[in-house]
Amino acid sequence: MATSKSPIVDIHTHVYPPSYISLLKSRTSIPYIRSFPPSSSLRLVILPAEDTESTSRGRPVGAEYYDINEKVKFMDTHSIDISVISLANPWLDWVPQSEAAQAARDLNDEVDAECAKFPGRLFAFGTLPLSGGLEVIVQEIERLKGLKYMRGVILGTTGLGKGLDDPELLPIFKALQDAKLPIFLHPHYGLPGSVWGERTSDYGHVLPLALGFPLETTIAVTRMILSGVFEKVPDLEMILAHSGGTLPFLAGRIESCIEHDAHLKAEGKLGKGRKTVWDVLKKNIYLDAVVYSEVGLKAAVHASGEDRVMFGTDHPFFPPLEGEGEKWASVETNYVAIKGALGDATEEAKGALGGNAVRVLNLAL
């Protein structure tokens, strides 16, 4: 394990607490957990595209999904000092309105209590009761401030059902800004199945996971930028999953398309006062380092800043297919990318591996 002077922090690591697993087992449409005979092992199905008869229907659910001791074991194996755990998708997006407030309270308390079992090693992003209505959501944000291990909230891309550029979300963004709780923006819904073509199922989960997820994130944050969220809530902080989806690479094109758009110009939306994509990347946005290549990591660092990139693993997803390796290739690839892009033991590498997360998320007790 690294010394306390330069800790390694995983800010992208998911849990399904036991109560959430029970909820998913009680359901018969996505998201749900069940076995598909003849096998008796449980599988988690969360996406429409994977809810079909095939060997790629969902994914096996093991103890690493719900047992916090497995999380800490994984951390030890991979030299991770601190993890900022978050409920995995699809969070509470699907909960009926009347149950949302209680579901979020129970879940966030449960996650906070899991963190308390390993003081100093576990922190968390909370989950918002998005289906509960504005008042319920803002109340939960207030409550999260008082929970000892909560350091932000995880959020999908649909918001209240109309995307993150929905003006009705502004009071929620303001409440998060005022509570100094960053948003960890994470994809779930992907892109419509028709995007992928008729041979998609030949390719397993690759197209929706490798391309759909990053684009979903990119679209969500671009819509926020275009609608002026970052002018209206200037200190809102966002940590973008998967190094921003594709935002670092496409930022230049987005900016060029904005500056050349006759409609935006006619509407008076160009010119002074507008925050550019680059402004937002360097002021409001942090990027995780879950991009699996030196090429991608360098672009993330270059776009947002070496002090704004944070190591992550996406555990428990992407386990070794053989299930035998002690160390996971998906984790090692991201370590190698950081070392390749930022050096072996430089201050920049230490920042990306943990220092930035400790500073931004205040990871001390």
Place this chain on the structure above:
Amino acid sequence: MATSKSPIVDIHTHVYPPSYISLLKSRTSIPYIRSFPPSSSLRLVILPAEDTESTSRGRPVGAEYYDINEKVKFMDTHSIDISVISLANPWLDWVPQSEAAQAARDLNDEVDAECAKFPGRLFAFGTLPLSGGLEVIVQEIERLKGLKYMRGVILGTTGLGKGLDDPELLPIFKALQDAKLPIFLHPHYGLPGSVWGERTSDYGHVLPLALGFPLETTIAVTRMILSGVFEKVPDLEMILAHSGGTLPFLAGRIESCIEHDAHLKAEGKLGKGRKTVWDVLKKNIYLDAVVYSEVGLKAAVHASGEDRVMFGTDHPFFPPLEGEGEKWASVETNYVAIKGALGDATEEAKGALGGNAVRVLNLAL
């Protein structure tokens, strides 16, 4: 203008030859050209998303779309020595089968004749009669080899209607490989409108152009990789528009998703003999430098190689909104990106600005 020793070459620059303009004027559904009263000026509408009553319906069509003298004037203004012109989208994808062969012959002969007006300064990518059937397509590829200024073909992402991973395209890819004609892969169809959300029209063309186009390209080439095109046609050469869409940034994630996919493993598609995304990027793929940022250009160079990136402008699209500037910001941004990423007068910068294109496309008479 640069000296002949280090020419500047624009490999991403479009034309609508006069005969194609006439065709579009005769149509009443997209793609089409017409005026929208009270204005009498002509506008080109090519995308479903822009075919609605609004100030952003299509785009104005001026002489820069069809007059080759305007192209050369633009080249002179921007210090471009050589342009490799290509018909802009949607090419001949929409032509009835019985007319496809003749339409392609006429068009390619017309473009070749335009090049002949400025010998040494203009070359071209030809257009394939995709709706004409395999025999017609292969015949036109053979014919293109004999046209003096043709140096490849431009291709959209739908192929014969089922995407570029369609096995029925393999004979066409083989014919292009054998003819040593690279494919310039260019987006057109974007993503379904439902992807963008209900406030899309508030944002002009930004979302479909800035995000839809790059994703379309990325999906198309990823499907080719997943279906094994580059193992079956090992010397096929592709030049990807917009620096690969998002391929350089996402290559690591795509590779990780492939290597962790249980379905691909069960099908025996992993392991030896598979070309990785990185293999394809460094062997089969070239990238234009139309990415509007140093961040993106560095990622492109890093992913594919400094000898595989080629300057482009996307002219006549993205003109200055004021219509007054001598030099176009969209062009200057890409010059600045190359200089920022590769230096002011380095061999690498000269390669990206023109040397790579001259070598790969054999741009000498």
